[in-house]
Amino acid sequence: MFQIIGLLVVFGMVFGGFALAGGHFDVIIKAAPFEMMMIGGAGVGSFLISNSMGTIKGAMAGFGKALSGSKWKAKDYSDLLSLLFVLTKTMKTKGVVAIEPHIENPKESNIFQTYPKILKDHFATDLICDTLRMMTMNLDDPHQVEDAIEKQIEKHHNEAHAASHAVQNLADAFPALGIVAAVLGIIKTMGAISQPPEYLGKLIGSALVGTFLGIFIAYGIVGPFAARMAEVLDEEGQFYKIIKDVLVSHLHGNAAQISVELGRGSIPTSCQPSFAQLEEALNSAPQV
Structure with missing residues (x-):
């Protein structure tokens, strides 16, 4: 919503200011389609040349993500802590055997099925299951496990940010394409140098529309969207760090309640449940 409002403000202030200053839109309107064909076409073409299909699809999805914001809401963080609470408590009280069916086939697990949104996120599910699987294989050094999780999160983070970097590169290219x-x-103008000044003035004005559009698109539209995409990805990445905090705390020997409380402290303030809210969520978690 704020992105749409921002676009309206950008267009309103730029073109409104131009109109109030006495500017005439006839030259811009006449030149814009052809200039946009050159600038936009070159931009799209260079974008296709420089990026893989996965990055291109990620960039297209990223514009929707920039508008909708992070997919993880306050309830999802409570659900994640509840899921981790049940898993770590089961592992601590009932042993490795009790947890293995859930981590080997999470889609059939009644624990994971209680939280379908988390189960649908393959990276979150794999991160939880793979880490717990390593623990069942006697990898119980908290520092080694923390290092392994951080590497996986960093890899996922870099791959996810490829799309926002690509869109930012496109934004950086637009002024030059303009x-x-x-x-x-100007070449067209020089070819008509024998024409009267009034005609040449319109040609020069049309040429300058290209420079204007390149800079305007870069810094008024595409660049801000790239920055918002990166911001949303950073917000979503915090979700996976909660998994690391809770599981590493579990390896340090803390009780499940303490581990999820430590994880709660790392949740972004806007989505952080209170102690009472988390307690209520844990009480409604499935029993194994």
Whole structure:
């Protein structure tokens, strides 16, 4: 919602200010389709050249993500802590044998099925199951496990950010592409140098529209969207760090209640449940 409002403000202030200053839109309206064809077409083409299909799809999905925000809401963090609480408590009280069916086939686990949104996130599910599986294989050094989880999160983070980096590179290219369009307009103007000044003035104005559009698109639209995409990905990445905090705390020998409380402290403030809210969520968690 704020992104749409922001776009309206950008367009309103730029073009409104131009109109209030006495500017006329006839040259811009006449030149814009052709300039956009050159600038936008070159931008899309260079974007296709420089990125893999996965990155391109991620970038298209990223624009929707920039509008909708992080997929993880306050309830999802409570659900995650509840899920980790049940898993770590089961492992501590009933042993490795009791937890193995759940981590070997999470889709059939009544624990994971209670939290379908987390189960649907393959990275979160795999991170939990793989880490617990390592624990069942007697890898109980908290520092080694923490290092392993951090590497997985960093890898996932870098891969997820490839799309936002690609969109930012596109934004950085638009001013130069606008100059290309402007240069072509100047070439056209020089080819009509024998025409009267009024005609040449319109040609030069049309050429400058290319420079304007390149800079405007870069810093007024695409660049801000790339920054918002990166911000949302960082917010979503915090979700996986909670998994690390709770499981590492479990390896340090803390009770399940203490481990999830430590995890609660790392949740972003806007989504952080209170102690009472978490207690209520834990009480409603499935029993094994």
